[in-house]
Amino acid sequence: MQVIDFHLHVGTKRHWTEWVVDFFREVNPTYYERFSEGITPEGLIAYLREQGVGRAVVLSEYAPRATGVVPNEFTASFCKGHEELIPFGSICLYEDTPVAEQAERAVKVLGVRGFKMLPTYAHFYPNDPSLYPFYEVAQSLEVPVMFHTGTSIFKGSRVKYGDPLLLDDVAEDFPRLKIIMEHGGRPFWYDRAAWLITRHRNLYIGIAGIPAKVLLQWFPNLERYPDRFLFGSDWPGVPDIKSLIERVLALPLAEETKERILWRNAAELLGL
Numbered sequence: 403m404q405v406i407d408f409h410l411h412v413g414t415k416r417h418w419t420e421w422v423v424d425f426f427r428e429v430n431p432t433y434y435e436r437f438s439e440g441i442t443p444e445g446l447i448a449y450l451r452e453q454g455v456g457r458a459v460v461l462s463e464y465a466p467r468a469t470g471v472v473p474n475e476f477t478a479s480f481c482k483g484h485e486e487l488i489p490f491g492s493i494c495l496y497e498d499t500p501v502a503e504q505a506e507r508a509v510k511v512l513g514v515r516g517f518k519m520l521p522t523y524a525h526f527y528p529n530d531p532s533l534y535p536f537y538e539v540a541q542s543l544e545v546p547v548m549f550h551t552g553t554s555i556f557k558g559s560r561v562k563y564g565d566p567l568l569l570d571d572v573a574e575d576f577p578r579l580k581i582i583m584e585h586g587g588r589p590f591w592y593d594r595a596a597w598l599i600t601r602h603r604n605l606y607i608g609i610a611g612i613p614a615k616v617l618l619q620w621f622p623n624l625e626r627y628p629d630r631f632l633f634g635s636d637w638p639g640v641p642d643i644k645s646l647i648e649r650v651l652a653l654p655l656a657e658e659t660k661e662r663i664l665w666r667n668a669a670e671l672l673g674l
């Protein structure tokens with residue numbers, strides 16, 4: 403089965419804070435040895451192919467207080483000319499350029515196909531009205547916005563900003579904006595994320611970082627909403643993408659649902 407990994411971090415030691423690089427060294431020695439000094443699109447694509455991944459969403463991040471900075475420009479140029487790699491931008495809250503302008507530039511000039519926002523790392527509430535001009539742009543340009551929801555182990559993060567319920571406002575106010583609750587509010591807000599997809603048609607759950615064995619326990623409505631779940635690995639924070647795929651394939655779900663989770667929903671969302 404073809405697989406789209408909706409959650410990949412691409413960067414080197416230059417991009418991430420020391421404790422993040424230490425964490426990668428510990429959990430993913432292959433990444434550390436093979437890619438932490440330098441990473442090329444060709445090298446990454448070859449690695450992804452070994453893991454059974456055909457395409458991957460590559461995420462930018464602006465989180466200097468927690469994990470580091472991977473600028474939109476880096477992600478966009480890394481992915482350029484490689485249809486296997488789909489660049490997602492982010493909005494930097496530490497610069498003077500208005501958020502709407504940043505978003506327009508990222509899509510129209512750099513060619514990003516969506517955005518990833520990190521409320522817990524960058525310390526903001528996703529329903530803050532100051533972000534609404536950004537959501538306006540994303541909605542009108544028809545690009546999805548992914549939010550990290552739930553907890554994080556990294557120093558400098560503030561968990562209160564990760565409550566998926568904060569996205570109820572955004573989903574309501576921007577009904578055509580596709581919003582992904584990455585990590586499904588793990589671990590103590592799973593029920594909120596599960597409920598929110600029943601209320602808003604424009605909300606999705608990214609399963610990166612949620613062990614497959616508890617997926618159906620926390621999201622008993624998965625089979626009823628098969629069009630709302632997206633596979634992602636969170637590599638290099640997770641070392642072995644292949645076994646994550648195998649665990650999804652082993653779930654007691656309809657074949658069509660597995661197909662939806664592993665690539666079809668992503669393809670639709672990204673207009674592939």
Ligand SMILES: [Zn+2]
Pocket residue numbers: 409411636
């Ligand atoms: Zn991640």
